[in-house]
Amino acid sequence: VKLYSDPASGNVYKPMLLMAHLGMEYAHIPTTWEDGGTRAPEFLRLNPNGKVPCIEDGDFVLWESGAILNYLARDTPWLPDAPRLKAQVLQWMFFEQYSHEPYIAVARAAMHYDAPGPARDRKIASKGSGGEHALAVMEQHLHACTWFVGDAPTIADIALFAYTHVADEGGFSLAPYPNIRAWIARMQAISGHIPIGPVSD
Amino acid sequence: VKLYSDPASGNVYKPMLLMAHLGMEYAHIPTTWEDGGTRAPEFLRLNPNGKVPCIEDGDFVLWESGAILNYLARDTPWLPDAPRLKAQVLQWMFFEQYSHEPYIAVARAAMHYDAPGPARDRKIASKGSGGEHALAVMEQHLHACTWFVGDAPTIADIALFAYTHVADEGGFSLAPYPNIRAWIARMQAISGHIPIGPVSD
Numbered sequence: 001v002k003l004y005s006d007p008a009s010g011n012v013y014k015p016m017l018l019m020a021h022l023g024m025e026y027a028h029i030p031t032t033w034e035d036g037g038t039r040a041p042e043f044l045r046l047n048p049n050g051k052v053p054c055i056e057d058g059d060f061v062l063w064e065s066g067a068i069l070n071y072l073a074r075d076t077p078w079l080p081d082a083p084r085l086k087a088q089v090l091q092w093m094f095f096e097q098y099s100h101e102p103y104i105a106v107a108r109a110a111m112h113y114d115a116p117g118p119a120r121d122r123k124i125a126s127k128g129s130g131g132e133h134a135l136a137v138m139e140q141h142l143h144a145c146t147w148f149v150g151d152a153p154t155i156a157d158i159a160l161f162a163y164t165h166v167a168d169e170g171g172f173s174l175a176p177y178p179n180i181r182a183w184i185a186r187m188q189a190i191s192g193h194i195p196i197g198p199v200s201d
Numbered sequence: 202v203k204l205y206s207d208p209a210s211g212n213v214y215k216p217m218l219l220m221a222h223l224g225m226e227y228a229h230i231p232t233t234w235e236d237g238g239t240r241a242p243e244f245l246r247l248n249p250n251g252k253v254p255c256i257e258d259g260d261f262v263l264w265e266s267g268a269i270l271n272y273l274a275r276d277t278p279w280l281p282d283a284p285r286l287k288a289q290v291l292q293w294m295f296f297e298q299y300s301h302e303p304y305i306a307v308a309r310a311a312m313h314y315d316a317p318g319p320a321r322d323r324k325i326a327s328k329g330s331g332g333e334h335a336l337a338v339m340e341q342h343l344h345a346c347t348w349f350v351g352d353a354p355t356i357a358d359i360a361l362f363a364y365t366h367v368a369d370e371g372g373f374s375l376a377p378y379p380n381i382r383a384w385i386a387r388m389q390a391i392s393g394h395i396p397i398g399p400v401s402d
Contacts, residue, residue, distance in 0.1 A: 048338045049300055062288050064295035071288035087263050087272035090291075094265040097299050099250055137249045 001072075004031040004043065004054040007197030008112070010105055010162035011065040012053045017158050018072055020194040026055075066093045069155040078155050088149040092156035095137070096163075103131035105163040107170030124171055131172050135180065138164070142179035146186070153190060161187045166196060202273075205232040205244065205255040208398030209313070211306055211363035212266040213254040218359050219273055221395045227256075267294045270356040279356050289350040293357035296338070297364075304332035306364040308371030325372055332373050336381065339365070343380035347387065354391060362388045367397060 001019075003026050005012045019026055031037035031052050038050045047054045047063040054063040055072075062068055070090075073079035080086055107127040114120040138160065141148065148156040165184045167174060174181050187193065202220075204227050206213045220227055232238035232253050239251045248255045248264040255264040256273075263269055271291075274280035281287055308328040315321040339361065342349065349357040366385045368375060375382050388394065 048341055049296060049334075051300075060285050062285075062292055064292045064299075066295040067288050067292035070291050071284065074284055083272065083275055084261050084263075087268050090271050091263055091265045091268035094267040094295075094298055095250060097295055098265075098302075099252075101299075102303065133250075140249055 001026040002029055002056040003027065004029045004037075004046070004052045004056075006030070006032040006038075006052050008032075009052060010108075010166065010196065011051075011101075013196045014065045014155075014158050014162045015053055015055070015068045015072060017162070017194060018069055018078060018155060021078065021190065021192045022072070022076060023192070024072070066090075066097060066159065069093070069159060073155045077152060078158070080150055080152075080154060085150050085154075089154050089156045092148045093159045095134075096156075096159045099130070099137070100134040100160065101163055103127040103134060104167050104170055104172060107131060107172070108163065108166060109170075111170055127170070131167070131170070135164070135167070135172065135174075135177055139177045139179050142183050146183075153187065157183075157187060162196070202227040203230055203257040204228065205230045205238075205247070205253045205257075207231070207233040207239075207253050209233075210253060211309075211367065211397065212252075212302075214397045215266045215356075215359050215363045216254055216256065216269045216273060218363070218395060219270055219279060219356060222279065222391065222393045223273065223277060224393070225273070267291075267298060267360065270294070270360060274356045278353060279359070281351055281353075281355060286351050286355075290355050290357045293349045294360045296335075297357075297360045300331070300338070301335035301361065302364055304328040304335060305368050305371055305373060308332060308373070309364065309367060310371075312371055328371070332368070332371070336365070336368070336373065336375075336378055340378045340380050343384050347384075354388065358384075358388060363397070 001024065003015060005016070005028050031043055037043055038052060044050055046056070046061050049063065051063065053065050053068055054061065055068055062071055070079060079089060107124045110120055110123050114123065147153050148160060161184065164180060202225065204216060206217070206229050232244055238244055239253060245251055247257070247262050250264065252264065254266050254269055255262065256269055263272055271280060280290060308325045311321055311324050315324065348354050349361060362385065365381060
């Protein structure tokens with residue numbers, strides 16, 4: 001498998017973390033917005049939406065981190081086979097992409113990439129209530145559950161872990177969320193865990 | 202199946218359209234933001250994220266339109282079984298939720314629900330380039346394909362159809378996108394098709 005990747009991206013980190021757990025070998029093809037790689041014609045032929053991650057598995061091309069996680073995790077314990085569990089995995093993955101990432105990841109990206117000033121401050125402030133809402137939903141769910149779906153970690157945990165554990169980099173404190181902090185520690189304790197890559201300066 | 206629903210929501214229309222095609226019976230439970238239903242404690246016990254659609258199938262509760270479509274379409278022609286096709290269905294469904302709906306559906310909602318004025322105009326204008334980008338990605342894909350994945354309609358088509366065919370209600374003209382218009386006509390010609398519900402005034 002070839003992984004078109006940007007080490008700073010939490011969405012890229014998701015398949016990297018899964019493949020680390022699965023012991024899968026893959027080739028990195030660095031492709032970032034900063035170096036123009038995601039807008040290059042040869043990359044747009046693979047993903048017309050111009051985003052990483054994107055994978056090539058032989059002649060099969062797939063983009064969208066959520067789709068890639070489901071594809072790579074098929075027939076492994078990271079994606080349960082029972083229809084109801086499988087549906088709940090997708091529920092939390094769609095929640096992450098719609099109600100979590102656009103606040104928590106976008107605030108983090110603004111802190112790293114936008115020029116300091118009032119425009120950046122307004123952008124980050126506009127993400128506050130949506131991000132806190134997403135964290136509150138997670139906190140409540142983890143009150144009764146060890147993992148997001150079923151009784152073992154799944155790709156739903158990987159999808160939510162990627163940006164949650166670095167939420168502070170976007171200005172979100174996890175101090176009010178003890179269940180989330182305990183779950184983060186459980187994720188990091190799984191054998192094979194790898195950290196997210198550094199954000200380039 | 203019980204469907205917690207708001208007739209104005211394209212996200213609710215997605216499972217309604219699928220169930221119409223599948224000939225599935227279900228009970229509507231009207232639950233809207235306007236009437237406070239999505240913020241009621243008894244609904245938040247089902248979906249702590251406070252959004253419709255949400256379904257109950259016996260004691261099984263599921264929310265997020267993308268997860269509901271995958272659950273209801275399992276073992277039907279609307280969700281192919283081959284791993285690569287199934288992954289591509291998810292790719293387009295995650296694309297829809299991240300790169301399409303937040304522009305095209307949010308502009309439509311602003312036109313319907315926000316008070317006319319400069320704030321609404323700015324909000325709608327801020328959705329323009331993202332929405333046009335999503336439509337351009339779809340247009341290009343449909344140049345070579347009849348349906349988004351494989352050679353028959355899938356839940357990826359349903360997910361993308363819901364807000365695309367009413368994109369004009371958010372100020373997006375489909376005139377520059379002949380492939381999209383032809384695909385919309387193909388979707389509407391499938392036996393069993395039902396229209397989206399009216400937006401309440």
